[in-house]
Amino acid sequence: MTQALVLLGATGDLARRMLWPSLLHLDADGLLPKALGLIGVARHDETEASFKASLEAALSGREGVDNGVIARFMGRIRYLPCDVTKPEGAVALAKAMGPVEQLTYFFALSPSLYAAACTNLKAAGLIVDSTRLVLEKPIGRDLASSKAINAAVAAVAKEEQIFRIDHYLGKETVQNLIALRFANTLFEPLWTNRTIDHVQITIAETEGIGDRWPYYDEYGALRDMVQNHMLQLLCLVAMEPPSDLDPDAVRSEKVKVLRSLRPFTQASAQQHSVRGQYMAGNVGGKPVTAYLDEVGRATGTETFVALRCEIDNWRWAGVPFFLRTGKRMAERRTQIVIQFKPVPHSIFQGAGSQDLSPNRLVIDLQPDEDISLSLMNKRPGLDHGGMRLQNMPLSLSLASSYGGENGRRRIAYERLLLDVFRGDRTLFVRRDEVEQAWTFVDGLEKAWLEAQMTPKPYLAGSWGPSGAFGLTERSGRQWLD
Numbered sequence: 001m002t003q004a005l006v007l008l009g010a011t012g013d014l015a016r017r018m019l020w021p022s023l024l025h026l027d028a029d030g031l032l033p034k035a036l037g038l039i040g041v042a043r044h045d046e047t048e049a050s051f052k053a054s055l056e057a058a059l060s061g062r063e064g065v066d067n068g069v070i071a072r073f074m075g076r077i078r079y080l081p082c083d084v085t086k087p088e089g090a091v092a093l094a095k096a097m098g099p100v101e102q103l104t105y106f107f108a109l110s111p112s113l114y115a116a117a118c119t120n121l122k123a124a125g126l127i128v129d130s131t132r133l134v135l136e137k138p139i140g141r142d143l144a145s146s147k148a149i150n151a152a153v154a155a156v157a158k159e160e161q162i163f164r165i166d167h168y169l170g171k172e173t174v175q176n177l178i179a180l181r182f183a184n185t186l187f188e189p190l191w192t193n194r195t196i197d198h199v200q201i202t203i204a205e206t207e208g209i210g211d212r213w214p215y216y217d218e219y220g221a222l223r224d225m226v227q228n229h230m231l232q233l234l235c236l237v238a239m240e241p242p243s244d245l246d247p248d249a250v251r252s253e254k255v256k257v258l259r260s261l262r263p264f265t266q267a268s269a270q271q272h273s274v275r276g277q278y279m280a281g282n283v284g285g286k287p288v289t290a291y292l293d294e295v296g297r298a299t300g301t302e303t304f305v306a307l308r309c310e311i312d313n314w315r316w317a318g319v320p321f322f323l324r325t326g327k328r329m330a331e332r333r334t335q336i337v338i339q340f341k342p343v344p345h346s347i348f349q350g351a352g353s354q355d356l357s358p359n360r361l362v363i364d365l366q367p368d369e370d371i372s373l374s375l376m377n378k379r380p381g382l383d384h385g386g387m388r389l390q391n392m393p394l395s396l397s398l399a400s401s402y403g404g405e406n407g408r409r410r411i412a413y414e415r416l417l418l419d420v421f422r423g424d425r426t427l428f429v430r431r432d433e434v435e436q437a438w439t440f441v442d443g444l445e446k447a448w449l450e451a452q453m454t455p456k457p458y459l460a461g462s463w464g465p466s467g468a469f470g471l472t473e474r475s476g477r478q479w480l481d
């Protein structure tokens with residue numbers, strides 16, 4: 001075999017829901033390297049035939065995929081039951097796999113197993129200079145454990161061989177944010193504390209934790225969402241223009257933002273952060289149970305976080321970045337709001353003046369992909385006593401702008417897997433970036449402990465604890481709900 005992707009954790013949730021379907025769609029679109037073999041590795045002692053039969057059943061019926069494509073795709077796959085966290089498992093894998101010229105591993109395992117797997121694969125001769133390692137988040141649970149994982153991986157591979165996934169970076173609209181900022185002259189001069197009042201980043205989900213609680217209860221919303229997805233979005237909004245799209249140029253700018261984030265103290269955490277945990281309630285008209293009941297015991301893990309962050313640099317001094325994320329919220333919504341300042345002086349008198357509202361750029365990532373800029377407009381018609389003004393959106397919806405060309409909404413992993421095969425690390429997270437994000441998160445976690453801030457209950461199906469509203473309202477601002 002000349003080229004292979006080895007999927008460690010081939011029967012797990014991530015592989016089933018995201019990785020196999022993404023690979024299938026890439027194959028359907030002719031984007032997988034021709035000679036690429038796909039090797040599923042897991043501890044399940046099942047035969048290749050039964051693994052492939054259940055995979056094929058799970059993959060059939062996907063949009064744009066016919067039987068011919070499925071047959072070709074299944075032809076690429078082998079299944080090898082091995083436990084690479086044990087030295088003998090890696091030796092068995094080497095024997096069963098035979099020689100491969102270009103190997104890529106996707107670690108869809110619990111991160112606590114990364115170090116052992118790396119050491120054993122290296123000892124079995126299965127990691128060489130050309131090997132690529134794709135690591136799924138979370139890289140650690142705090143800075144110390146993250147450093148330990150990164151060090152174990154660095155002992156077997158160079159940083160250029162390592163692809164740390166944050167699947168948000170594979171989302172179409174997240175990449176579009178880079179285009180919006182750096183392919184238009186319009187926004188960049190306005191992208192500062194002189195014209196921007198504040199920024200909001202929301203990732204709201206309607207799902208609860210369900211079966212994932214053994215993982216989630218150890219991490220909570222801060223480590224599961226803020227440390228990675230939310231801080232990545234914040235970085236892309238706040239970073240300086242990179243010199244080009246070279247992976248290190250982009251990533252160095254993101255690290256600079258993370259380094260400029262003002263650390264939380266006990267006092268600022270009390271004032272500028274909110275932790276919540278959902279109680280029973282109603283989501284989409286259906287009754288749902290409390291987080292505590294899903295876990296089955298008392299737990300102090302948060303399922304909601306809201307923060308007022310400050311970025312201490314010239315561009316952003318004095319511009320709050322409001323972040324919030326939660327499970328079992330009123331609706332599914334991932335959104336970035338850039339709220340501009342009001343005009344410095346209104347020339348509109350009477351009724352028109354009351355209608356005047358500051359411009360706002362809203363970037364919707366989910367469920368719709370849309371960029372919308374609100375502008376003030378004169379309402380047509382004849383009025384007594386001055387002009388009537390109206391806030392009108394200028395909207396760029398991906399669905400309506402690109403229609404069929406935009407086609408099926410891609411799984412974020414498709415973009416990322418393609419970039420792994422191309423060896424492009426721009427949309428992957430560098431070691432110092434992960435560690436800097438953990439430094440910020442550890443600081444907040446410590447501040448919560450010192451301030452004894454336990455999660456406040458909120459009703460499932462709401463927008464979180466009341467404190468989250470206070471966070472913005474205290475400075476006369478409001479979440480865009």
Ligand code: BG6
Nearest residue numbers: 137167205224225229334366412
């Ligand atoms: C994952 C988190 O990284 O992202 C999950 O572990 C979360 O808890 C998911 O639900 C959200 O991803 P998306 O793409 O559905 O917004």
